[in-house]
Amino acid sequence: MSDILLLLISTVLVNNFVLAKFLGLCPFMGVSSRVETATGMAAATTFVLTMASLASYLINHFILQPLSLEYLQILSFILAIAVVVQFTEMVVQKSSPVLYRLLGIFLPLITTNCAVLGVALLNVNKNHGFVDSIVYGFGAALGFSLVLILFAAIRERIAVADVPAPFQGAAISLITAGLMSLAFMGFSGLVKA
Amino acid sequence: MNQLVSKSIATDAQYRIKGGIHPQEYKSLSNQQPIASIQEPPFYILPFSDLNKGSTTTNLEIAQPVEQGQILINSELANLSSVVHSPCDGVIADISEFDLGHPSGLEQPAIKIQAMPKSELERSAHADSLTDQIDYQSLTNEQLIKSVHQAGIVGLGGAGFPTHIKLSAPKDSIHTLIVNAMECEPYITCDDRLLREHPQSVLKGALIAAKTVSANRILFGIEDNKPEAIAALKTAIENYFDELTSTQESLEIKIIIAKTKYPSGGEKQIIELLTGQQVPKGQLPSSLGILVQNVATLEALNKAINQRQVMTKRLVTITGNLVGKPGNYWIPFGTPVSHIAEQLEVNLEQLACFIFGGPLMGTRHSNLEIPTKKSTNCIIFDSAYKTLEYPAKHQECIRCGECELACPMNLVPQQLYWFAKSQQWEALEEQQLFSCIDCAACSYVCPSEIPLVSYYQFAKSEIKDIKNKQIKSDLAKARFDNREKRLARIKAEREEKRRKAAEARQLAAANKTNDPDGKKSAIEAALQRVKAKKENKP
Amino acid sequence: MEILYATAIITLFAVVCGGLLGFASVKFKVEGNPIVEQINEILPQTQCGQCGHPGCKPYAEAIANGEAINRCPPGGEAGIKALAELLDLEIIELDDSCGEEAPARVAVIREAECIGCTKCIQACPVDAIVGAPKLMHTVITDECTGCDLCVPPCPVDCIDMPILQSALDSWKVPSPQVININEVTSEPPSKIKLEDAV
Numbered sequence: 001m002s003d004i005l006l007l008l009i010s011t012v013l014v015n016n017f018v019l020a021k022f023l024g025l026c027p028f029m030g031v032s033s034r035v036e037t038a039t040g041m042a043a044a045t046t047f048v049l050t051m052a053s054l055a056s057y058l059i060n061h062f063i064l065q066p067l068s069l070e071y072l073q074i075l076s077f078i079l080a081i082a083v084v085v086q087f088t089e090m091v092v093q094k095s096s097p098v099l100y101r102l103l104g105i106f107l108p109l110i111t112t113n114c115a116v117l118g119v120a121l122l123n124v125n126k127n128h129g130f131v132d133s134i135v136y137g138f139g140a141a142l143g144f145s146l147v148l149i150l151f152a153a154i155r156e157r158i159a160v161a162d163v164p165a166p167f168q169g170a171a172i173s174l175i176t177a178g179l180m181s182l183a184f185m186g187f188s189g190l191v192k193a
Numbered sequence: 194m195n196q197l198v199s200k201s202i203a204t205d206a207q208y209r210i211k212g213g214i215h216p217q218e219y220k221s222l223s224n225q226q227p228i229a230s231i232q233e234p235p236f237y238i239l240p241f242s243d244l245n246k247g248s249t250t251t252n253l254e255i256a257q258p259v260e261q262g263q264i265l266i267n268s269e270l271a272n273l274s275s276v277v278h279s280p281c282d283g284v285i286a287d288i289s290e291f292d293l294g295h296p297s298g299l300e301q302p303a304i305k306i307q308a309m310p311k312s313e314l315e316r317s318a319h320a321d322s323l324t325d326q327i328d329y330q331s332l333t334n335e336q337l338i339k340s341v342h343q344a345g346i347v348g349l350g351g352a353g354f355p356t357h358i359k360l361s362a363p364k365d366s367i368h369t370l371i372v373n374a375m376e377c378e379p380y381i382t383c384d385d386r387l388l389r390e391h392p393q394s395v396l397k398g399a400l401i402a403a404k405t406v407s408a409n410r411i412l413f414g415i416e417d418n419k420p421e422a423i424a425a426l427k428t429a430i431e432n433y434f435d436e437l438t439s440t441q442e443s444l445e446i447k448i449i450i451a452k453t454k455y456p457s458g459g460e461k462q463i464i465e466l467l468t469g470q471q472v473p474k475g476q477l478p479s480s481l482g483i484l485v486q487n488v489a490t491l492e493a494l495n496k497a498i499n500q501r502q503v504m505t506k507r508l509v510t511i512t513g514n515l516v517g518k519p520g521n522y523w524i525p526f527g528t529p530v531s532h533i534a535e536q537l538e539v540n541l542e543q544l545a546c547f548i549f550g551g552p553l554m555g556t557r558h559s560n561l562e563i564p565t566k567k568s569t570n571c572i573i574f575d576s577a578y579k580t581l582e583y584p585a586k587h588q589e590c591i592r593c594g595e596c597e598l599a600c601p602m603n604l605v606p607q608q609l610y611w612f613a614k615s616q617q618w619e620a621l622e623e624q625q626l627f628s629c630i631d632c633a634a635c636s637y638v639c640p641s642e643i644p645l646v647s648y649y650q651f652a653k654s655e656i657k658d659i660k661n662k663q664i665k666s667d668l669a670k671a672r673f674d675n676r677e678k679r680l681a682r683i684k685a686e687r688e689e690k691r692r693k694a695a696e697a698r699q700l701a702a703a704n705k706t707n708d709p710d711g712k713k714s715a716i717e718a719a720l721q722r723v724k725a726k727k728e729n730k731p
Numbered sequence: 732m733e734i735l736y737a738t739a740i741i742t743l744f745a746v747v748c749g750g751l752l753g754f755a756s757v758k759f760k761v762e763g764n765p766i767v768e769q770i771n772e773i774l775p776q777t778q779c780g781q782c783g784h785p786g787c788k789p790y791a792e793a794i795a796n797g798e799a800i801n802r803c804p805p806g807g808e809a810g811i812k813a814l815a816e817l818l819d820l821e822i823i824e825l826d827d828s829c830g831e832e833a834p835a836r837v838a839v840i841r842e843a844e845c846i847g848c849t850k851c852i853q854a855c856p857v858d859a860i861v862g863a864p865k866l867m868h869t870v871i872t873d874e875c876t877g878c879d880l881c882v883p884p885c886p887v888d889c890i891d892m893p894i895l896q897s898a899l900d901s902w903k904v905p906s907p908q909v910i911n912i913n914e915v916t917s918e919p920p921s922k923i924k925l926e927d928a929v
Contacts, residue, residue, distance in 0.1 A: 090759040160615035647907040654904040669776035672857035
């Protein structure tokens with residue numbers, strides 16, 4: 001139990017996928033202009049990450065490893081991720097057309113989100129078991145969601161503030177992300193990796 | 194009903210309100226002198242509608258003579274605008290549009306009366322005071338309310354809401370009458386002086402109001418910076434209890450003294466101070482069984498019922514460092530400010546703008562020709578107020594949070610400001626923008642001198658407009674959809690008819706092909722007849 | 732041989748996934764285009780046709796298919812802003828060729844001249860005109876959207892289009908950011924002088 005807890009804290013705070021590993025920056029920048037959109041994206045990514053993590057573990061453990069087809073990992077993982085994302089897209093379009101519209105192109109782009117493929121491959125690298133894989137995927141998603149929503153809240157406030165002209169737009173957002181990353185460095189050493 | 198003799202009539206308030214500010218009071222400028230009157234102006238300008246609501250009418254024409262107390266402008270019982278009476282004898286000079294100081298700068302319809310003295314003999318029955326007293330106890334509620342409406346009485350605390358509507362609460366729904374004597378805004382002292390000099394009149398008005406709504410408790414709320422007024426009121430109440438006979442019903446009457454703080458005089462604030470209850474969002478004090486009235490309103494109510502005087506004037510505080518003779522004066526409604534300035538020796542050279550009301554919630558004007566209204570409780574001529582509006586360029590919000598500490602309604606003015614600035618209307622409603630009472634305590638404390646209340650008024654105006662437009666468009670959509678359905682239905686019915694007609698034609702055509710001349714069927718019919726005849730014969 | 736295995740596995744996997752997705756796409760099929768409804772809610776429903784479409788719903792459908800959001804004069808700036816927020820598009824200026832943003836009007840029939848032909852009743856998209864053949868027609872002011880569609884069909888030209896609200900009733904508190912001491916709207920005819928802004 002404590003192992004799982006440590007794993008969660010490690011992935012959410014210490015080795016945060018966005019701010020420490022710098023994966024998944026594309027949706028991080030693209031979707032975080034409003035908190036509602038960010039929350040929707042966070043929910044979608046959480047679902048995709050957990051499912052993809054699970055699916056890729058199963059594929060790897062039951063098909064690829066027994067048949068010594070490890071070189072097909074990237075191919076099959078992307079296939080699995082694409083299926084999960086397509087499925088998520090359909091669910092979102094049905095349940096909330098507004099969110100579907102707001103997320104726009106970033107919803108199918110979760111497929112190419114390096115964080116998702118990263119989680120799948122890191123699971124293999126670290127030889128995670130069944131439970132650990134799921135927890136790792138879920139923790140990564142949780143960390144991504146936390147940072148995404150925080151960043152969206154900050155960006156909403158920056159949007160109405162008096163930002164100097166050279167800094168307006170993407171510039172101030174990236175600076176803010178950098179500062180957040182510095183802040184999260186404070187967690188390093190909390191959990192022995 | 195037992196006779197309740199309150200041993201301790203005056204007590205300190207046991208509740209507090211959150212937030213609030215303590216600005217400099219400037220009361221001594223105008224509360225040292227007794228109430229006085231000024232010479233009548235040469236003309237008066239009376240608006241058709243105090244609150245720009247409800248439709249009012251007049252039967253009068255230009256050049257028609259009018260008498261003091263005569264009804265000029267009629268308003269229905271249910272209207273939010275009040276009946277307006279002539280403050281003088283004179284003649285109607287003009288019925289058209291005048292600049293009345295509306296913030297838009299647009300002119301509004303009003304009646305201008307040229308004052309002309311009339312000899313005593315020509316006064317007729319509807320003059321503004323009669324000699325015979327009437328015992329208000331003998332009047333029914335309907336009669337009382339009708340008299341209050343006919344006397345043109347509105348709330349004199351600043352809002353100007355028709356008093357008769359407030360008094361028309363359903364029977365037994367009100368148990369407490371709160372008399373608002375707080376007068377928390379700086380500079381204003383008219384209620385203070387009124388209580389010092391005419392406390393019995395105020396008390397009588399309170400008794401009439403309490404009787405009308407069947408309240409069993411009267412609470413006078415007053416700030417502790419008015420010790421003379423408190424003493425005068427206390428004496429008046431004690432005398433009232435002394436004069437009560439054992440057969441008369443008596444009420445619980447108390448004076449509750451609150452520590453001086455702005456804005457204790459707000460309706461929601463005084464209720465919380467005196468009873469500890471908060472008026473629920475979007476509801477009126479009547480939902481708590483409470484009715485709040487200003488002291489001046491009750492004094493006018495007393496004059497209307499007990500002396501049959503219609504309301505044509507009120508006490509106005511004329512104050513500020515540029516006034517030669519500051520103090521409280523009986524000013525008839527419709528008096529142009531220029532006349533007051535001249536009579537009370539206002540130094541116009543140094544005047545940049547004057548304020549109707551107090552420095553926090555009042556409105557600033559530059560046109561001296563505008564008239565006083567029923568809601569004008571104070572006019573400030575002071576060199577400290579140099580601009581018509583707050584400075585357009587203010588410094589940025591530094592998110593210090595002082596405004597949140599000052600807000601008496603538990604709102605977050607800082608967030609309201611940011612959302613109003615960026616026009617995020619939904620977020621503003623979530624922040625309860627419409628609970629804001631526009632008291633300007635937040636603007637007062639802001640270190641960047643941001644005119645916060647101006648932003649909120651802008652936002653409220655925009656949101657109301659958007660909501661109205663949405664209601665209209667929803668209605669139009671519903672009617673359009675219904676019309677489409679109706680047309681589709683008519684079309685379907687026509688189709689049905691045509692189909693049936695086509696079928697009938699086809700059937701007839703089919704019959705015709707079998708039997709082109711109808712001969713076959715004729716022969717058939719003949720054969721049937723023969724057969725029948727044969728069967729009938731034995 | 733191994734390559735064959737690998738290819739077979741991947742192909743099988745792909746087919747299974749395709750099947751799953753196909754099944755899901757049928758189960759989660761979305762009827763119509765719900766975004767059109769949401770766009771229609773924002774449009775002011777005057778059904779005036781100034782956008783070039785025969786009504787607000789057709790224009791909503793056109794917007795859902797990519798048409799510009801700045802073609803509705805009765806919706807005005809506020810409408811364009813709301814549409815831009817809903818669809819995550821940029822706020823653009825109202826298209827001048829479609830008309831100008833003007834204060835709301837209502838139709839008023841000069842009853843003495845009405846001949847009872849019902850042409851205006853048939854033209855009104857919200858059924859705001861009351862009347863019958865050979866009987867007088869009148870407009871229900873509260874229901875009229877000011878779309879102007881009744882004016883052309885009237886053979887005796889007896890319909891006026893006055894502005895609905897006076898300037899005073901439709902006045903809104905201006906944003907504090909535009910108030911300038913030099914822009915006070917009414918010219919004060921008083922004798923006092925104003926100091927310059929502090």
